[in-house]
Amino acid sequence: MDNKLISSRQLAFLIFLLIPGSSLVFVPGIAAAQDAWISTLLAAGVGLYVLYAIIKLHDIFPGQKISTVSTSVLGKIPGTILNLFFLWSIFLFLLALLFDLNMVLEIIYPFLPDTFSYALVILTSAYCVYKGLIALGRLGELFIGPSLLLMLAGLLLFLPLIDLPNLQPVLSNWKPVVAGTLYVADWPFNQIVIFGLFLPLVTDLSKNKPKLYWWYLAGGLALTLFTMLTIAALGVELVDIYQFPIYEVFRLAGFEDFQRIELGFFLLWFITAITCIIIYYQGLSLLIQDIFSLQHYKPLILPLGLCLLVFAIYMFPNTVEYQWLGFKDVTVYTLPINFLYPTILLIAAKIKQKRLHGETFPITSRQAK
Amino acid sequence: MTFNLIYVLLLFTALFLGLEARNLVNRQDFKELFIATLLLVLGWAYGVDYALHYKVLPDPQSLLTVTRPISDSFEQFFQVKS
Numbered sequence: 001m002d003n004k005l006i007s008s009r010q011l012a013f014l015i016f017l018l019i020p021g022s023s024l025v026f027v028p029g030i031a032a033a034q035d036a037w038i039s040t041l042l043a044a045g046v047g048l049y050v051l052y053a054i055i056k057l058h059d060i061f062p063g064q065k066i067s068t069v070s071t072s073v074l075g076k077i078p079g080t081i082l083n084l085f086f087l088w089s090i091f092l093f094l095l096a097l098l099f100d101l102n103m104v105l106e107i108i109y110p111f112l113p114d115t116f117s118y119a120l121v122i123l124t125s126a127y128c129v130y131k132g133l134i135a136l137g138r139l140g141e142l143f144i145g146p147s148l149l150l151m152l153a154g155l156l157l158f159l160p161l162i163d164l165p166n167l168q169p170v171l172s173n174w175k176p177v178v179a180g181t182l183y184v185a186d187w188p189f190n191q192i193v194i195f196g197l198f199l200p201l202v203t204d205l206s207k208n209k210p211k212l213y214w215w216y217l218a219g220g221l222a223l224t225l226f227t228m229l230t231i232a233a234l235g236v237e238l239v240d241i242y243q244f245p246i247y248e249v250f251r252l253a254g255f256e257d258f259q260r261i262e263l264g265f266f267l268l269w270f271i272t273a274i275t276c277i278i279i280y281y282q283g284l285s286l287l288i289q290d291i292f293s294l295q296h297y298k299p300l301i302l303p304l305g306l307c308l309l310v311f312a313i314y315m316f317p318n319t320v321e322y323q324w325l326g327f328k329d330v331t332v333y334t335l336p337i338n339f340l341y342p343t344i345l346l347i348a349a350k351i352k353q354k355r356l357h358g359e360t361f362p363i364t365s366r367q368a369k
Numbered sequence: 370m371t372f373n374l375i376y377v378l379l380l381f382t383a384l385f386l387g388l389e390a391r392n393l394v395n396r397q398d399f400k401e402l403f404i405a406t407l408l409l410v411l412g413w414a415y416g417v418d419y420a421l422h423y424k425v426l427p428d429p430q431s432l433l434t435v436t437r438p439i440s441d442s443f444e445q446f447f448q449v450k451s
Contacts, residue, residue: 031447092433119377176447176448179447288404292400292404295400296398298389300401303405306382306385306416307411309377309412310374310415311412313374314418329433329440332440332443
């Protein structure tokens, strides 16, 4: 039976949805002030390298997940240790995503207790993870159209509000730009590493690799444009003050008698965010399955959901603590892990490949052992 | 929050028992059952600890705040406004 589950086109859509979806209504590069868009553009390069690394690893070890490659090239114990670091990184990012979506849902449902909104989001995602990767791929295909349409509409609505002097001076100080680049590289671009767990389950990957890169770049471009236009519309001070700057721009936007159009864009934020959560939930389940060498991951879905719910409430009980932990401390951990994890594996895989073949042939799973 | 969280914990556990536990026992997938139970126990322990304000379990935040000096010096060097 063919165990390939999603097409490369569906994967490309998921890559696109992951980038704006995980940053949601925030401006991730605001540390660079008015140069945040430059930071976003530069950081896209870092994510592009991570995407290249996971695809290259899959070329060397066809049919193997990145976590399996880790134990194959580094050995059982060092590989598992590295996988555990990666697991904690994914777990933290998923908690942050849940908290972000919960904050946005609080705007629409202010009286719904946090616990129930978390439970609703997790159970919805769990249902999709139960349905498997095929459902996730189809979800990507289903959501890409409305997402692109709403993003385009959003960009057009931003245009009357922009005030270009808000983007000046350009590159007045390089230090915040570097900081901003590192922050954006971590969140959302390096999060692309999660697809290293999905690549073996993709059909026709060898022919359609450029598609993945193009959709990744499209996601990066969308994020850069939204960052640029949000800062141009609001100015750095307001972007810094507002909790959800992009949402605030939509609140300002409107034409003729049409006001409060931001409510229409909740659909965009919700579908992109829930897609990210499902991608990460699925990835986390696959990773745990791999670490503990389990036959099935489905029995873990609900217990894992319970853990996610409890830890999201426990670790981020309020917005202030989330801002401290999520934007300050988590980055210090996830940035090096998500960057070094594929890098170390790629270097080790190249060394192993040369030792085995002296050339650049793929390594089969039997040879890897 | 106290009872809400307990209800949600019960809901997830009931769903797991109804949908998965029996199949796992029938199929004799004891490894999967063990890992799933471990995750449930972890969730319940932290859930009850939080809901009833016991605060006796190690705080997972401390795993993150250990890097605070690095993030502080990073922000200072790169002139990041907090």
